[in-house]
Amino acid sequence: MAPPLTPPVRTLMGPGPSDIHPRVLEALGKPTVGHLDPFYLETMDELQGMLRALFRTENPLTMAISATGSAGMEATVVNLIEPGDAMVVCVNGVFGTRMTDVAQRAGAEVTTVEKPWGEVFSVADLAPALESKPKVVGIVMAETSTGAWQPIPDIAAAVRDAGAMLLVDAVTSLGGVPVEVDQWGIDAIYSGSQKCLSCPPGLAPVSFSPRAVDAVMNRRTKVQSWYLDVSMLANYWGSDRVYHHTAPINMSYGLYEALRVIHEEGLEACFDRHALNHQALKAGLNALGLEFTAQEGHCLPMLNAVRIPDGVDDAHTRRQLLERFGIEIGGGLGAFKGQVWRIGLMGYASRANNVLLFLAALEQLLSEQGVSIDAGSSVAAANSVYQ
Amino acid sequence: MAPPLTPPVRTLMGPGPSDIHPRVLEALGKPTVGHLDPFYLETMDELQGMLRALFRTENPLTMAISATGSAGMEATVVNLIEPGDAMVVCVNGVFGTRMTDVAQRAGAEVTTVEKPWGEVFSVADLAPALESKPKVVGIVMAETSTGAWQPIPDIAAAVRDAGAMLLVDAVTSLGGVPVEVDQWGIDAIYSGSQKCLSCPPGLAPVSFSPRAVDAVMNRRTKVQSWYLDVSMLANYWGSDRVYHHTAPINMSYGLYEALRVIHEEGLEACFDRHALNHQALKAGLNALGLEFTAQEGHCLPMLNAVRIPDGVDDAHTRRQLLERFGIEIGGGLGAFKGQVWRIGLMGYASRANNVLLFLAALEQLLSEQGVSIDAGSSVAAANSVYQ
Numbered sequence: 175m176a177p178p179l180t181p182p183v184r185t186l187m188g189p190g191p192s193d194i195h196p197r198v199l200e201a202l203g204k205p206t207v208g209h210l211d212p213f214y215l216e217t218m219d220e221l222q223g224m225l226r227a228l229f230r231t232e233n234p235l236t237m238a239i240s241a242t243g244s245a246g247m248e249a250t251v252v253n254l255i256e257p258g259d260a261m262v263v264c265v266n267g268v269f270g271t272r273m274t275d276v277a278q279r280a281g282a283e284v285t286t287v288e289k290p291w292g293e294v295f296s297v298a299d300l301a302p303a304l305e306s307k308p309k310v311v312g313i314v315m316a317e318t319s320t321g322a323w324q325p326i327p328d329i330a331a332a333v334r335d336a337g338a339m340l341l342v343d344a345v346t347s348l349g350g351v352p353v354e355v356d357q358w359g360i361d362a363i364y365s366g367s368q369k370c371l372s373c374p375p376g377l378a379p380v381s382f383s384p385r386a387v388d389a390v391m392n393r394r395t396k397v398q399s400w401y402l403d404v405s406m407l408a409n410y411w412g413s414d415r416v417y418h419h420t421a422p423i424n425m426s427y428g429l430y431e432a433l434r435v436i437h438e439e440g441l442e443a444c445f446d447r448h449a450l451n452h453q454a455l456k457a458g459l460n461a462l463g464l465e466f467t468a469q470e471g472h473c474l475p476m477l478n479a480v481r482i483p484d485g486v487d488d489a490h491t492r493r494q495l496l497e498r499f500g501i502e503i504g505g506g507l508g509a510f511k512g513q514v515w516r517i518g519l520m521g522y523a524s525r526a527n528n529v530l531l532f533l534a535a536l537e538q539l540l541s542e543q544g545v546s547i548d549a550g551s552s553v554a555a556a557n558s559v560y561q
Numbered sequence: 562m563a564p565p566l567t568p569p570v571r572t573l574m575g576p577g578p579s580d581i582h583p584r585v586l587e588a589l590g591k592p593t594v595g596h597l598d599p600f601y602l603e604t605m606d607e608l609q610g611m612l613r614a615l616f617r618t619e620n621p622l623t624m625a626i627s628a629t630g631s632a633g634m635e636a637t638v639v640n641l642i643e644p645g646d647a648m649v650v651c652v653n654g655v656f657g658t659r660m661t662d663v664a665q666r667a668g669a670e671v672t673t674v675e676k677p678w679g680e681v682f683s684v685a686d687l688a689p690a691l692e693s694k695p696k697v698v699g700i701v702m703a704e705t706s707t708g709a710w711q712p713i714p715d716i717a718a719a720v721r722d723a724g725a726m727l728l729v730d731a732v733t734s735l736g737g738v739p740v741e742v743d744q745w746g747i748d749a750i751y752s753g754s755q756k757c758l759s760c761p762p763g764l765a766p767v768s769f770s771p772r773a774v775d776a777v778m779n780r781r782t783k784v785q786s787w788y789l790d791v792s793m794l795a796n797y798w799g800s801d802r803v804y805h806h807t808a809p810i811n812m813s814y815g816l817y818e819a820l821r822v823i824h825e826e827g828l829e830a831c832f833d834r835h836a837l838n839h840q841a842l843k844a845g846l847n848a849l850g851l852e853f854t855a856q857e858g859h860c861l862p863m864l865n866a867v868r869i870p871d872g873v874d875d876a877h878t879r880r881q882l883l884e885r886f887g888i889e890i891g892g893g894l895g896a897f898k899g900q901v902w903r904i905g906l907m908g909y910a911s912r913a914n915n916v917l918l919f920l921a922a923l924e925q926l927l928s929e930q931g932v933s934i935d936a937g938s939s940v941a942a943a944n945s946v947y948q
Binding site: 175176177178179180181182183184186188190191193194199200201202203204205206207208209211212213214217220221223224240241242243244245247248272275276278279280366368374375376396397398399400401417418419420421422423424425427428430431433434437438496502507 | 591596630785
């Protein structure tokens with residue numbers, strides 16, 4: 175017999191899941207209703223409205239895929255791509271690499287445009303690939319493996335001028351920095367519930383522009399995934415309410431409450447909070463001598479990737495953070511494994527308390543490992559940002 | 562701004578989601594930890610152990626897919642099938658039809674074996690299709706659209722003799738009737754969290770036999786779905802703990818507690834409870850003159866599909882059940898739309914209280930619509946089963 179379920183209380187400052195808002199945890203346990211219950215259908219309508227406000231879009235086809243953020247990636251790709259379609263994927267970290275794999279599995283002829291990890295793409299970087307007239311261009315707005323913040327507007331314009339559709343990974347960015355689906359002209363976008371939305375993992379918000387919907391509805395072939403086929407999902411989320419799969423009711427409750435929390439705060443205030451706490455953390459980390467991996471001027475506020483100082487033990491330090499302080503941060507992925515820490519300040523985790531606690535704990539652990547530190551300097555630097 | 566989330570309290574006696582056990586609802590809101598947290602890795606091990614005990618298997622590759630039951634269907638199909646592979650699908654309701662669609666999207670050359678809705682398959686029914694030496698044979702153990710209970714052992718033996726792999730849909734059966742993966746020789750099986758496991762929808766338990774794993778590991782082509790590729794999922798659920806996607810932590814808590822509840826009761830006691838409450842409901846429904854749609858001797862205990870009496874308004878009756886009594890039952894699907902009610906007694910919903918309350922409410926609603934009823938007869942018939 176498995177033991178009773180007694181999870182430890184953590185401060186989640188990794189690449190996600192992030193700290194869950196208490197109101198969201200409470201919502202998860204509310205009474206389950208059926209997936210065609212009038213109450214649930216109203217809940218879906220409200221969810222769609224709140225997601226549209228968050229994505230800043232009027233797209234009718236805006237909803238939550240019943241799986242985690244990676245399934246959001248797969249859902250956008252497999253609906254837009256038919257076997258043999260040309261797709262350009264921008265790769266400067268783990269998630270661009272993943273998108274390439276997903277697209278190739280969907281039968282796309284993929285051309286990758288690559289930049290060193292931590293850098294971002296300019297229109298000039300993409301120009302040669304756009305000449306081949308791809309159907310879809312995929313790009314990651316917030317590369318969670320490097321902390322790089324990719325600007326979208328100019329690239330969106332260039333992609334549109336080339337007659338292609340723009341597919342954007344907003345898993346880590348949505349809810350932490352501005353995402354303007356309609357103004358920028360994004361055709362398909364996906365996110366995850368467990369980053370800046372302060373909700374547990376399990377749902378993937380997505381939105382498709384009218385021309386993306388046209389492309390889906392006029393496919394020559396069926397979408398390879400029955401589960402992710404948005405032409406059927408649209409009949410359940412739309413006014414027809416045709417049964418497709420059984421929706422994850424209680425996860426939807428969590429997302430509903432998470433979106434209420436965000437809209438109560440207001441998007442601008444929410445973005446300002448993410449920016450402020452990032453500045454404070456950055457000041458503190460700089461005081462400790464840690465360097466960010468992302469290109470200057472392109473550091474994500476919610477995902478701070480820094481190089482591990484020489485002589486410091488990655489695994490030991492993260493284990494001590496977890497065991498002594500209950501703080502989770504992320505290690506490096508892929509090419510950055512063992513070289514980088516990823517410190518998340520996402521959603522409810524983006525709080526001054528988390529910044530100060532983490533810096534104090536890290537200062538202690540680095541000192542123990544012989545790193546020369548001006549005692550108290552990181553907390554003082556962070557505090558000066560807040561004052 | 563969306564209103565506060567205040568779901569009504571329902572008695573869920575439809576085709577799923579079923580009534581959620583209170584301990585499961587409580588577990589959903591426990592503190593979220595990271596998907597690589599030592600606590601969560603232990604939780605995954607315990608989940609796998611409890612799932613193996615439930616599936617009655619030693620299969621190492623036994624886990625929960627991070628999506629709903631339909632994604633479990635897709636996961637088993639797309640991992641076993643490569644483009645051009647021959648698959649036989651047994652179709653006697655909605656879910657066999659769905660499996661055909663999923664398999665064709667995966668590139669299978671599908672041969673369907675069909676029986677009228679409500680009937681089940683014999684070895685003789687499958688024999689001609691097995692002569693073509695398919696790679697995989699798919700069959701639904703509990704056809705949720707008809708209430709038919711498909712016996713598996715003889716068919717499993719015939720499929721094995723034909724050199725094919727057997728893929729079984731156990732979405733509605735698992736936890737309500739015996740499912741013997743190893744003893745019967747099932748190669749791939751999937752279920753859903755929201756039926757007899759008394760957990761909200763959102764996870765799909767699956768298990769693959771060693772020879773199914775061999776088939777996956779020796780594919781010529783990549784699995785078309787990155788998200789559902791079990792060769793990668795096995796590296797996360799196995800001892801390597803390689804990051805794949807961010808697991809749905811809190812839904813896993815729910816499934817964990819749901820499995821604890823089942824194993825505390827004991828599988829035999831759990832199956833006996835489902836059988837007893839089905840007998841009581843059946844006695845009551847027969848007293849009201851309602852007929853089951855499933856073939857005699859093959860009625861599922863957890864999903865009771867009955868013909869709607871002449872002159873009774875389907876939508877009105879179900880709406881009254883919901884609005885006046887808070888009881889949800891299911892309408893008919895596909896060919897049975899408007900003709901059939903589907904009354905679930907799944908997991909925590911399989912209780913004498915639910916049976917008696919439902920019969921009393923239905924008797925009232927049928928009487929109001931002019932059906933001639935011997936007052937109190939249905940409850941009396943059910944009570945006689947319990948005495």
